[in-house]
Amino acid sequence: MTEIARDDEFEHALDNWVLAAFARGVRSFPELVAALPGAYPTDIARTVYRLRGSVPPDWHDSSPVSVSRAVSPAGWPVEHPLDFDWRFTAHAAALLLDRCGTGVPLVFLGAPSLSREAARRGRRSGVTLVDRNPVIVTAVRESCPGFVAVCTDLVRGEPVMVGDAALAVADPPWYPEHTAAFLWAAARLTRVGGQVLLSLPPEGTRPGISSERVDAVSSATSFGLRLVGIEPRALAYSMPPFEHNALVAAGLTTVPNDWRHGDLATFTVVQRTVERRPCAPGESDDxxxxxxxxxxxxxxxxxxxxxxxxxxxxxxxxxxxxxxxxxxxxxxxxxxxxxxxxxxxxxxxxxxxxxxxxxxxxxxxxxxxxxxxxxxxxxxxxxxxxxxxxxxxxxxxxxxxxxxxxxxxxxxxxxxxxx
Ligand SMILES: C[S@@+](CC[C@H](N)C(=O)[O-])C[C@H]1O[C@@H](n2cnc3c(N)ncnc32)[C@H](O)[C@@H]1O
Structure with missing residues (x-):
């Protein structure tokens, strides 16, 4: 079977993070997953195996199996891996809606859970969702009839028009072309003085992520956004069934349901972008x-x-x-x-x-x-x-x-x- 190529520098970083966690007293796999900066559980399991000579003697390999599994709330379509669909936990959705305050209009890019949370809080209009997945867009149209839900591909579809949102939240798949295109759309759709909130992959996500994060912030700057701050691990995601199955197939049954976290970046719109939307590499996958x-x-x-x-x-x-x-x-x-x-x-x-x-x-x-x-x-x-x-x-x-x-x-x- 073919394998994902390994990056020495990243493997070395994993070693250091795991050893530091052992030194801080971390003694079980679920705790270790939570202690590392967003590293994927199979990467962590491989590192623990590589460092088996340094694993503390009181390491518990068999913590109780996590009973919390993600399944979509009633009526919502289940997540599919090809949509790169990781939904916010209720806590993360609430945090983001709190940040929206009473602002109108609001735009959610690739964040359908926030439309649902806004409806739950009594908003009846002034919310637009933009998402490529027709199944989730239909679910939002049906459950939040006063909101606008637009089905479009923000990376390769028709570019969005200029808007007047008070605030936009963007939760792109964690790949550079998605982050750049979602940021561009957020900058176009939000008024000067408004805010853009973005979920960023944390440092442990994969090799090369630090420079991807630097590139994301510099793209944002070129689109007229000024970085206000980054809050590490502010956004928790609920493990989708496909990820649960993948982890079980890899032999990992004790990964906490909300192990995945994004860092929350906040930007202010300081000027209207005149940049064209960044071009995505490669062909679309249909x-x-x-x-x-x-x-x-x-x-x-x-x-x-x-x-x-x-x-x-x-x-x-x-x-x-x-x-x-x-x-x-x-x-x-x-x-x-x-x-x-x-x-x-x-x-x-x-x-x-x-x-x-x-x-x-x-x-x-x-x-x-x-x-x-x-x-x-x-x-x-x-x-x-x-x-x-x-x-x-x-x-x-x-x-x-x-x-x-x-x-x-x-x-x-x-x-x-x-x-
Ligand atoms: C990481 S998930 C974020 C979901 C969000 N956390 C929530 O709970 O609502 C990425 C979202 O972006 C959407 N998406 C993926 N590729 C897209 C694209 N090219 N254009 C627009 N939306 C896209 C997916 O359908 C999915 O809803």
């Missing part, structure tokens, strides 16, 4: 999506004009990616990707999508594939469609069950917290 029950499945875009084998075949051990990083080389070969982080090869991903569409509506997949091709299916094709439909049913049942389990555990945790 996927179609179907939801069957609460499970979301993305299929790599390809033509459904001719028949290609729609059955799923294995790509990684256990069909589960153990990482959620964009640097994972296995990602390039994925054709079908579930919200539970299962990945497959599938030469006929467009035909597989037709099958999923039928399953969601309890229609006959063979007839639908035949209609999509505008011809009848031969015997081999019929067998392949039936096999793929069986695989899809099994996959959806499994992930539905997992989501229900997460839901029960989450309710238990909420009960414990309220008692």
């Amino acid at each position: 996927w179609d999506e179907e939801a069957v029950g609460s499970v979301r499945i993305k299929c790599r875009k390809c033509s459904a004009d001719e028949f290609r084998d729609p059955t799923l075949s294995g790509l990684v051990t256990g069909d589960m990616l153990t990482s959620v990083s964009r640097r994972d080389p296995a990602r390039a070969a994925v054709d079908v990707w579930t919200s539970g982080n299962r990945v497959y090869r599938c030469p006929g991903s467009a035909i597989f999508r037709v099958i999923l569409h039928c399953l969601a509506r309890e229609q006959d997949p063979e007839r639908a594939v035949s209609e999509a091709l505008a011809r009848g299916l031969n015997e081999v094709e019929t067998t392949l469609v039936r096999r793929a439909a069986g695989q899809a049913v099994e996959l959806v049942q499994r992930e539905e069950w997992e989501l229900a389990e997460y839901g029960h555990r989450r309710q238990e945790r909420d009960l414990v917290e309220t008692v």
Whole structure:
């Protein structure tokens, strides 16, 4: 199996952080995850193994399994890894809404939870969400009817118009092209004198993050924003089911639900930007999506004009990616990707999508594939469609069950917290 390339300097930093945490008395894996500046749990586990000669004798390797799992609140679509969707904890959403004060209008870029929190606090208008994910945009339109929810790709879509927001909150995926494009949009949409709040990846996120953070602040400056301050670890995220599955597949079952934190950067808009939106490198990655029950499945875009084998075949051990990083080389070969982080090869991903569409509506997949091709299916094709439909049913049942389990555990945790 291919692996993510390692960076010596970053590995050395991990060693130093872990040794310093041991010296401060940290004695369990969940505590260690919380003590490090945002390092990914599998990076930490690898470091502990590398430093096994220096692990304190009273190190507890088997802390109680965390019962807190993230599942989307009722009615909200479950997170999918291809959206880079990490939702705020209730505490982080409340903190950001407190920072919004009574200002209007407000703009949330890639932060749908804040629309929901604003509605919960009684706002009925004056809030705009901009997000690329049509599923979440629809959920916001349905649950917050007085708000505006715009579905657009802030990196490659139509550039946003000039706006007059009092405050914008931007929570981009933690990659340089997203941060630059979200900052640019925030600067365009906010009035001079207004504020822009941005979630920044902390130092331990991955190699090279320090210089990415410096670049983010210098882009912000070129867009007319002045940095007011950065609050480390101010924003906690709730672990999405796909990350939970990835960590369990990597053998890590005790990672706290809210281990991931962003640093909160605050900017003031000092002048209108005249800069053009930064150009994103590379090509856009295009996927179609179907939801069957609460499970979301993305299929790599390809033509459904001719028949290609729609059955799923294995790509990684256990069909589960153990990482959620964009640097994972296995990602390039994925054709079908579930919200539970299962990945497959599938030469006929467009035909597989037709099958999923039928399953969601309890229609006959063979007839639908035949209609999509505008011809009848031969015997081999019929067998392949039936096999793929069986695989899809099994996959959806499994992930539905997992989501229900997460839901029960989450309710238990909420009960414990309220008692
Ligand atoms: C890190 S998540 C932030 C979610 C936020 N913490 C919340 O709880 O509402 C990133 C968000 O950006 C959205 N997104 C990802 N790529 C985008 C793009 N190119 N343009 C606009 N939105 C994008 C995702 O759909 C997701 O909602």
